[in-house]
Amino acid sequence: MTENKQSNDELRCIGCGAVIQSTDPKQPGYTPQSAIEKGLANNELYCQRCFRLRHYNEIAPVSLSDDEFLKLLGQIRDANALIVYVVDVFDFNGSLIPGLHRFVGDNPVLLVGNKEDLLPRSLRRSKLTDWLRQQANMAGLRPIDTILVSAKKNHQVDQLLDTIEHYRQHRDVYVVGVTNVGKSTLINQIIKQRTGVQELITTSRFPGTTLDKIEIPLDDGHLLVDTPGIIHEHQMAHVLPAKQLKYVAPQKEIKPRTYQLNDGQTIFMGGVARFDYLKGSRAGMVAYFDNNLPLHRTKLANADHFYQKHLGDLLTPPTQDEVDSFPTLERQEFHTETKSDLVFEGLGWITVPAGVTVAGWVPQGVSVLIRRAMI
Template identity: 70%
Template sequence: MTEHAPVELEEDLYCIGCGAKIQTTDPVKPGYTPMSALKKGLETNELYCQRCFRLRHYNEIVPVGLTDDDFLRLLSQIRDADALIVYVMDIFDFNGSLIPGLHRFVGNNPILLVGNKEDILPSSIRRSKLKDWLRQRANEAGIKPVDVALVSAKTNQSVDSLLKQIDKYRKGRDVYIVGVTNVGKSTLINQIIRQNTGRKDLITTSRFPGTTLDRIEIPLDDDHVLVDTPGIIHAEQMAHYLNGNDLKIVSPQKQIKPKVYQLNEAQTLFFGGVARFDYLSGEKHGFTVYVENNLYVHRTKLENAEHLYETQLGQLLTPPSSEADIADFPPLVRHEFKTTRKSDLVIEGLGWITLPADVTVAGWAPKGVDVILRNSMI
């Protein structure tokens, strides 16, 4: 028998990393597992598909044929459930964490809003104010959470408090955990599993978008389940345009150290080669930048910016760093704003710059990545 010959499995088996149904037939479809790996997984009781195995051991992403319609079909099951919806968002990338039309998926089910990656934000930000800010932004998006929780799944910070809130609001029902890709949802669920069972890193986690392919059910202690749903993929996320090493430089790994840049009008800041900020008009001001600490920020005159980017992308201005990534990197698109109050210019997936009132600026991001102006978080 060849490795890829069809094999009839006696029972349905599912990858414990991403939830996909195991199959040994088609290497490009979800759940593919070579027969040798299937046998080993059954022996050890830790059955991973080939994609999750490579993610766990080599941080290597393997594309699969799953469409946006597949994700929406899986999420639509939530509407008919009687459950608490735990909506996980990335505090650092709130707008990039929004699920468009979430109300259509949750029906009348209550929503507990969870702001993840709290450890990344400076400790000077009052947590009570941050919760209020998250609730206000959620309300603007049509989401009315019953409560707001702040956690750091990566460091296990406040996960025990979240579990108490989940128990309080679920009232004996199932729990559905939803979120877009890259918000740390699977990491959070791994922490929950570890606290309940002692097992570590059961679900596949990665910096890459879209690692959970189907719903994963985790038993609770009263015959109900906690369901990990697939992450909705936002095509606009910065993560889609960078490789794993470059993504490390763009995605904050530790608590951000804000940097203040005193700028005159007609000055530009480059954030590696992935984004750009132009100060177009206004008095001399300090602009506070919140991005990953290791991302190189380069200041220049606005009149030199175009030439600098053309000649230094991949050299002085990185990431992107490899020739292949530079060739595939989308052009930067300009978004102009004039402030009337203290505001944040947000480049989704990268960070933000806090602006004073009465200035005109432009933010540049890869084509498809949103740049927005919001009320200042701080």
């Protein structure tokens, strides 16, 4: 499982899959020659980036070109394989890969909703599974099955393995997903169950940790292939400073926060997003965000002044020293016909009743949208 040699004699990092090289520190796979020799001796060869990420939680920015991503996606389309599509149930919309059906070709898709442990236990899992399937259908996907797991807590991973084995029919398995859905954590659980090796693949809350595909042999000679996380540019994770990413990667079950609102009221989610109740009768609104993200209610008429005055102290993140570089919030208005979620992509959502007019504010480049209520 930890074999680094490839058929072309390339050495690859077992953490992210990048080709090991010792010439350019700014490119993927860089490792000092002394570390390469030590890694080979221990049969645990990591690039310098993965080593620092594993031991010091440091991130070094590297990127794949669009051409490299398209090449990898083309390999998926041309393969005869089962596609395991991992989404984050807490950030379903931010988990969608645009046009995925074009990349998978005729290959069957198994939809895996990860991080189910983050949602309230009161939510029936059968209802959540149905909701995920319906949302996937609306996005043009027709998965052959849908399964909920928690890779972090090892919930339902046994069932997932049985389901994969049932559908793959002696084919390769490609695991795909956008960054930050917990794909590498899930792969690590699979490796651990099959071999006893723990945390082979680099995992973190930073976008884009896996840089190249990682191939894991299956019993019949076929492969389970972990592909790089496809970068979804509209996720909140891409505008937050690294030390604030904890707010878009909840680690514990979300505790819903309920507000009885009259129209003309505003809720700030720290300083990174804003919810305005524009028109409707007094109603309960339920907020689903990381438990540590501070929420502040104020009057809509005073909201702009409140934001300018308190951004970086009362309204944080961002912190005071991050305010100048933080993107401007942009507004989008919605009217609901049914009970709906106003989604702040990658951050969370607020559930609102039918027949109201609301607005969502998010940093420039992040998406805000309305969807049928999950809960």
